[in-house]
Amino acid sequence: MNLVPVSVGDYRRIAERKLPRFLFDYVDGGAYGEVTLARNVADFAGIVPRQRVMRDVSSVETSTRLAGTDCAMPLALAPVGMGGMLARRAEIQAKRAADAAGVPFTLSTVSICSLEEIAAVSDRPFWFQLYMLRDRGVVTEILDRAWAVGVRTLVFTVDLAVVGERYRDIRNGIAGGTGRWGQLRSGPLSYLSHPRWLWDVGVTGKPHTFGNLAAYVPAATNPTQYREWVGRQFDASVTWEDIAWLRQQWKGQLIIKGVLSPEDGIAAARAGADAVIVSNHGGRQLDGVASSISMLPQLREAVPDTVSVLMDGGVRSGLDMFRAVALGADGVMIGRPWAYAVAARGEAGVSAMLTAFAREMSVAMALCGVTSVADISRDLVALEGDNR
Numbered sequence: 167m168n169l170v171p172v173s174v175g176d177y178r179r180i181a182e183r184k185l186p187r188f189l190f191d192y193v194d195g196g197a198y199g200e201v202t203l204a205r206n207v208a209d210f211a212g213i214v215p216r217q218r219v220m221r222d223v224s225s226v227e228t229s230t231r232l233a234g235t236d237c238a239m240p241l242a243l244a245p246v247g248m249g250g251m252l253a254r255r256a257e258i259q260a261k262r263a264a265d266a267a268g269v270p271f272t273l274s275t276v277s278i279c280s281l282e283e284i285a286a287v288s289d290r291p292f293w294f295q296l297y298m299l300r301d302r303g304v305v306t307e308i309l310d311r312a313w314a315v316g317v318r319t320l321v322f323t324v325d326l327a328v329v330g331e332r333y334r335d336i337r338n339g340i341a342g343g344t345g346r347w348g349q350l351r352s353g354p355l356s357y358l359s360h361p362r363w364l365w366d367v368g369v370t371g372k373p374h375t376f377g378n379l380a381a382y383v384p385a386a387t388n389p390t391q392y393r394e395w396v397g398r399q400f401d402a403s404v405t406w407e408d409i410a411w412l413r414q415q416w417k418g419q420l421i422i423k424g425v426l427s428p429e430d431g432i433a434a435a436r437a438g439a440d441a442v443i444v445s446n447h448g449g450r451q452l453d454g455v456a457s458s459i460s461m462l463p464q465l466r467e468a469v470p471d472t473v474s475v476l477m478d479g480g481v482r483s484g485l486d487m488f489r490a491v492a493l494g495a496d497g498v499m500i501g502r503p504w505a506y507a508v509a510a511r512g513e514a515g516v517s518a519m520l521t522a523f524a525r526e527m528s529v530a531m532a533l534c535g536v537t538s539v540a541d542i543s544r545d546l547v548a549l550e551g552d553n554r
Contacts, residue, residue: 241269
């Protein structure tokens with residue numbers, strides 16, 4: 167019997183069946199023993215909504231504004247590297263779904279589809295994510311390209327001075343694994359065992375290049391070669407002074423992604439960030455660190471009110487979105503959820519998932535007695551152990 171997907175978990179199960187093992191593990195996995203990966207999700211369960219009854223909730227409005235962008239709900243699609251390997255030109259499909267839902271789509275530096283391809287989808291602006299590469303000339307060129315196609319919100323990732331140890335990727339042979347088993351799990355046999363993916367992505371989803379980087383790595387012919395180049399480009403010497411330099415180059419909204427301490431939040435604000443994203447990179451970098459949601463209140467308290475605070479990591483429903491806003495987030499970003507959905511059902515899957523998030527957010531607001539995002543406050547949730 168085919169599963170009718172309702173939750174993110176449903177889409178995950180379908181994606182696991184449809185994708186070659188190495189690709190599913192790339193999206194699904196985290197660093198080391200994946201403690202933080204699990205913690206990101208589990209810690210939401212400890213945030214207890216406070217139900218309120220007998221309030222007029224006949225008209226609930228989930229719309230808000232994130233980093234200068236009007237949104238139908240406090241949510242944006244996070245950047246997902248190699249997203250276009252999950253379904254045919256998947257970033258394009260996700261952009262269409264995000265446009266229809268009225269939320270921002272964020273394109274990754276290491277996307278399969280290019281800035282120019284995404285800009286051609288519609289006139290609705292999208293966000294773009296970038297790393298600080300060793301070659302600052304490449305950075306400025308990419309920034310110019312982004313601006314030229316209408317990007318006005320830059321999401322700059324700062325928690326990748328070095329790449330975390332991701333055991334699943336190593337086992338599968340796509341991150342340093344060279345054994346025969348790793349080659350089998352990520353090679354032709356894996357493709358042939360997933361014929362629908364092979365046709366949809368492997369045959370009709372070409373080119374399999376990192377569209378934003380093709381001009382800088384002309385000899386690369388597949389995502390693995392691009393990944394190796396990007397890995398060499400990560401600059402471990404980057405400091406907040408480099409972010410100040412970036413602020414001078416970029417005249418639009420600047421969001422710093424990968425902040426997990428109040429001190430770094432304050433430093434990001436001083437460097438000129440318009441917003442920060444509380445994030446541990448989805449548990450893919452330093453395993454064992456705190457969940458993003460547990461650090462959110464401290465970050466919100468530390469940074470100036472003029473700096474927006476978003477969070478990502480572990481958001482799996484509209485109820486989680488409500489919880490995050492109640493703890494001080496202006497909004498959330500979701501990565502794995504849309505990756506699972508596009509792998510499972512393409513654009514239609516992402517659209518259905520976003521519709522579910524909006525509905526779940528609306529229900530949570532109504533049952534907690536509020537009708538607008540601005541009315542969601544800290545007193546609408548309790549932490550486990552609080553007096554309720």
